[in-house]
Amino acid sequence: MKHWIIVLLFCLPKLLIGQSSVQVGSNDFYFDFQNRRYAGFLDIPEGHVKGIILLIPGSGKTDFLGEGGFAHFFQQKRDSFLSVGFGVCAWDKHGCGRSEGEFKEDLSIEDSAEEALAAIAALQKLQVPGINRIGLWGISRGGWICPLIISKSPTIAFWVSVSGTSQFDNFRYLLETNFRLTGESPATISLLLEEWDFHLQALYDEGISYEAYVKGTKNLYAAGFYQKLNPQMLDSITFNSIQAELKESPTPFDPDTGLRILVPDFPNHLSKIKIPVLAILGEKDSQIDWRATEALYKETMSAEATTELKVIRLPNCNHLMMECETGAMFEDLQAFDYRLCPDYYPCMKNWLNQLRFKE
Numbered sequence: 001m002k003h004w005i006i007v008l009l010f011c012l013p014k015l016l017i018g019q020s021s022v023q024v025g026s027n028d029f030y031f032d033f034q035n036r037r038y039a040g041f042l043d044i045p046e047g048h049v050k051g052i053i054l055l056i057p058g059s060g061k062t063d064f065l066g067e068g069g070f071a072h073f074f075q076q077k078r079d080s081f082l083s084v085g086f087g088v089c090a091w092d093k094h095g096c097g098r099s100e101g102e103f104k105e106d107l108s109i110e111d112s113a114e115e116a117l118a119a120i121a122a123l124q125k126l127q128v129p130g131i132n133r134i135g136l137w138g139i140s141r142g143g144w145i146c147p148l149i150i151s152k153s154p155t156i157a158f159w160v161s162v163s164g165t166s167q168f169d170n171f172r173y174l175l176e177t178n179f180r181l182t183g184e185s186p187a188t189i190s191l192l193l194e195e196w197d198f199h200l201q202a203l204y205d206e207g208i209s210y211e212a213y214v215k216g217t218k219n220l221y222a223a224g225f226y227q228k229l230n231p232q233m234l235d236s237i238t239f240n241s242i243q244a245e246l247k248e249s250p251t252p253f254d255p256d257t258g259l260r261i262l263v264p265d266f267p268n269h270l271s272k273i274k275i276p277v278l279a280i281l282g283e284k285d286s287q288i289d290w291r292a293t294e295a296l297y298k299e300t301m302s303a304e305a306t307t308e309l310k311v312i313r314l315p316n317c318n319h320l321m322m323e324c325e326t327g328a329m330f331e332d333l334q335a336f337d338y339r340l341c342p343d344y345y346p347c348m349k350n351w352l353n354q355l356r357f358k359e
Contacts, residue, residue, distance in 0.1 A: 021126055021127075022042060022044055022126060022128055022129070023044065024044050024045070024046050025043070025044065026041055026042070026043050027041065027042040027043070027044065028040075028041065028042075029041055029042040029089060029091060029119075029122075029123075030122070031091070031118055031119050031121070031122035032118070032122075033114070033115045033118040033119075034094075034111070034115075036094050036099065036100040036101045037099070037100045038091045038092065038094070038099045038100070038115070038119070039065065039091060039092060039097060039098035039099050040064055040065070040089065040090050040091025040092060040097075040099075040119075041064060041065065041078075041088075041089065041090060041091075042087065042088075042089045042123070042128065043078050043081075043082055043087055043088040043089070044087045044128075044129060044130075045082045045083075045085055045086065045087060047085065048085060049085065049086070049087050049129040049130035050084075050085040050086050050130060050133065050357075051086050051087070051130045051132075051133035051134060051135055051157060051357075052086065052087040052088070052089055052123065052128060052130045052131055052133070052134050052135070053081050053086050053087065053088050053089070053134075053135040053136070053137050053160075054089050054090065054116060054119065054120070054134060054135070054136055054137070055074060055077065055088065055089070055090035055137050055138075056112075056116060056136055056137065056138035056139070056142035056145050056146055056149075057090075057093075057138075057139060057140075057141075057142060058139045058140030058141040058142055058163075059105065059140065059141045060105075061093065061095075061096050061103055062092045062093050062096045062097065063092065063096060063097055064090050064091065064092050064097060065092065065097045065098060066097065073320075074090065076340070076345070077137065080345050080348065080349060081137075081352070083349070084349050084352050084353055086130070086135065086352065087128070087129065087130050089119070089123065091119060093107075094107075109141075109144045109145055109148065109262055109263050110148060110263075112141075112145045113145050113148035113149050113152070116145065116149050117149060117152055117153060120134060120149075120153055120155065124155075131155070132155060133155070133157045133357060134153070134155045134156050134157060135156070135157055135158045135159065135160065135352075136149060136150070136156060136158070136159045136160065137159075137160045137162070138159070138160070138161060138162065138164070139162040139163050139164075139320075140162075140163050140164075140165065140287070140288060140319065141165070142161075142162075142164075143161050143163070143164030143165035143288075143293070144165050144262060144263045144266070146159050146161065147159075147263075147266070147269040147270055147273060148263070148269060150269075150273055150275065151269055151272060156275060157275055157276075157357060158275050158276045158277070158278075158355060159273070159275060159276075159277045159278070160277075160278045160280070160348060160351075161277060161278065161279045161280070161297075162280045162321060163280070163281065163282060163285055163287070163288055163290070163319050163320070163321070164279055164281070164288070164293050164297070165288055165293060166266075166288075166289060166292040166293045166295075166296045167261060167262075167263065167266035167267055167296065168257060168259035168260065168261060168262075168289075168292070169259055169260035169261075169262050170287065170288045170289060172193065172196060172197075172259060173287075173288065173289040173292075174286065174287045174288075174329070175192070175193065175196055175225075175226070176189060176193055177286040177287075177327075178225050178286050178328055178329050179192055179193075179223070179225055181286060181326050181327070181328040181331075182224060182225045182328065184223070184225075188223075191219055192219060192220050192223055192226070195216060195217045195218075195219055195220035196217075196220055197258065198213075198216045198217060199213070199216075199217050199220060200260070202216065202217075202239075202243075203239075203242050203243060203246055204243075204246050204250060204251075205243075206243050206244075206247060210236045210239050210240065213234070213239060214233065217233070221233045225329075225330075228330060252264060267296065267299075267300050270296065270297065270300035270301055271300040271301065273301055275308075276308040276309075276310075276355060277297070277301060277308065277309045277310070278310050278312070278347075278348065278351045279293070279294070279297050279309065279310070279311045279312070280312050280314065280321070280344065280347065280348070281293060281294060281311065281312070281313050281314070282313075282314055282317030282318050282319060282321055282327065282341070283313050283314065283315050283316070283317060284315075284316060284317060284318050284324055284326065284327030285317070285318060285319045285327060286318070286319065286326075286327045286328055286329055287319040287329060288319065290313075294311055294313070297309060297311060298311070310351065312343075312347050314341045314343055314344060314347075316341065317341040317344070318331070318333075321340055321341050321344045322336070322338065322339065322340055322341065323336040323339045323340070323341055323342075324336065
């Protein structure tokens, strides 16, 4: 009798995981959203599962299930989180990897949050170990998505924000910073930013013709850094199509700064967060205004006594938390052997190990 009790106690965790149809190690993960099937992975650590961390990526294509640099970049996170007892889950965007559809940056911030909520529902249906305590790790654009997920899912227990965003579109900051880092003069930068502002104005105003757009953005499209982002000027068909789309669903602008507001009432979303938050910012991030993000987080989340906010600023770190000299978007990091900043993983792991949850 004692022999069977010992065997049962030893095997119980594996039996429970077996009942949830997932195993220790890496599992395939699928769910449906907006008539598409999404494919990803679900990693389960050995022993007690403290919770599940969802990886919310930034803009652009994903390739979590591939063998290239993107998958390698995230594999380090998977291993790091598994080593401190957390499961890890992520999926490729539509049209990427094995996820269905054609890739387009056409999902709104709100839809991206709903996509993550659909993934959470699928995990709950699988009865995944640790699913009652979900953490979010989000980078860049994920900084807009995660607060919306938190507002709609009571199971979110903590949030790691990496290179997070303020309430405003960061692209003007990206242009201004990288124009400066690539050697443009202050006068030229001022001219190029004026043309960027006109670029946006023209897209939102059907009264501005394509001919006026071409004339008003000629220096912008000729600038070396901007050419790396947009090698060719918009053609007239695309220009008119964008104007028509934006007329149907316009993005609000902040009257004080003139910047686009991508998530309406974003500070209010942040102020309602009542879970532990770790914000990691690179002091040489040239893609998001990290100072504005830090100020916004402290102004909103720190006002709530129930929110445990910790902000860590890493020197000589770029947008992707890699060691750098300037932080410019296209900086050659070969001299740094493409290394991540040395304190990046330790600060996340230490913070996760110190988390205390109410059972």
